[in-house]
Amino acid sequence: MRDSDLGERVMTLEFWRDLLLVLTLLVVGLVYGSGFLVPLTFAALVFILLTAVIDRIAGIHLGGWAVPRWLAHIAGILLVLLGIVLVGLILSSQADAVRAAIPRYTARFEGLLAWIVSLVGEENAQEALEALRGADLSGWALGALGSAGGLLSGFLLVLLYVPFLMVERKPLSRKFAIAAPDPETGAEIRRLAHSISLGVQRYIGVKTFVSVLTGLFSYAVMKPMGLDFAETWAVLAFALNFIPSIGSVLGVVCPALVALVQFDTITPFLVIVVGCGTVQFSIGNILEPAITGRSLNLSTFLVILALTFWTAIWGVAGALLSVPITVCLLIVFSHVPRLRWLAVLMSGDGNLEVLEMRET
Numbered sequence: 001m002r003d004s005d006l007g008e009r010v011m012t013l014e015f016w017r018d019l020l021l022v023l024t025l026l027v028v029g030l031v032y033g034s035g036f037l038v039p040l041t042f043a044a045l046v047f048i049l050l051t052a053v054i055d056r057i058a059g060i061h062l063g064g065w066a067v068p069r070w071l072a073h074i075a076g077i078l079l080v081l082l083g084i085v086l087v088g089l090i091l092s093s094q095a096d097a098v099r100a101a102i103p104r105y106t107a108r109f110e111g112l113l114a115w116i117v118s119l120v121g122e123e124n125a126q127e128a129l130e131a132l133r134g135a136d137l138s139g140w141a142l143g144a145l146g147s148a149g150g151l152l153s154g155f156l157l158v159l160l161y162v163p164f165l166m167v168e169r170k171p172l173s174r175k176f177a178i179a180a181p182d183p184e185t186g187a188e189i190r191r192l193a194h195s196i197s198l199g200v201q202r203y204i205g206v207k208t209f210v211s212v213l214t215g216l217f218s219y220a221v222m223k224p225m226g227l228d229f230a231e232t233w234a235v236l237a238f239a240l241n242f243i244p245s246i247g248s249v250l251g252v253v254c255p256a257l258v259a260l261v262q263f264d265t266i267t268p269f270l271v272i273v274v275g276c277g278t279v280q281f282s283i284g285n286i287l288e289p290a291i292t293g294r295s296l297n298l299s300t301f302l303v304i305l306a307l308t309f310w311t312a313i314w315g316v317a318g319a320l321l322s323v324p325i326t327v328c329l330l331i332v333f334s335h336v337p338r339l340r341w342l343a344v345l346m347s348g349d350g351n352l353e354v355l356e357m358r359e360t
Contacts, residue, residue, distance in 0.1 A: 030313050038317045043161035045204060045324055050080050052205035090231045192335055199331040210288045211241035214279060221275035225268045227259055243307060243323055248280040299348050
């Protein structure tokens, strides 16, 4: 279709009607198909991470010896599987303890809030306490735990999907060449798919690496202070690091609030705020840009929009997947000439060279 014909079609009422219908069906499909799509999306991201780890291990050279491909596969699978199992064990082992501690923390938080707001008057303090009770913090926390538990149960499907995706990795490349109408188109499709794969693998690999460091260093700050459920907060810091800006703030605020309620003095609270804040700032603003070459060139408004949309669609899982999905779409659009304009709008400053630098 010529560009002039495409422009005329965009200006018609039928085009916008069909576009609205497609978008509506897409949202409905995402909502009602979440039970199938969420594990599949996690499996795709785990597969991308796994291939990145395998390729990195296979690229190791010690003198004149290179790591065999079969050994790289075994090492990569064991490494990623160990990480998933470790996260699952930490969350499942502390879930009951967190549930048992919620009423105690709620009562202490009410007392702390009462002391704070009493400084501005008894009437304001009473209104704040009534608002706090109406918010039902314990019910919210238990609901979040239930969502996290459902998310963990979906990992069984993830572990089922990933091996089949690994098996399809090489045949898929040959299928592109066979399905193309001519050899030139087949070669172009394979080149495009390879470029997209490299960009997504690099993003997922680097983001996972720096998120692991964020969780480990945050744990090193929280554990010596005796903070309750330090392991769970470290896992939370790891997961929230996939959400730029907002995730880093939450990764500091959540354990800091627990420290404020748990301890009678304000010192642990200040130590965790300063320590975890320094970890988040150093890794997010110094280490990660140094590894990737530049920081993530993604529109801040788009990050908030994606977070709101995917959380409304898929809940906790959508919040964790929102930015990885958006970045993957950005990389795909940047490599498709007709969709490149969408990538420009999604980027922070319109500069798509950042994506190209990640692939080199």
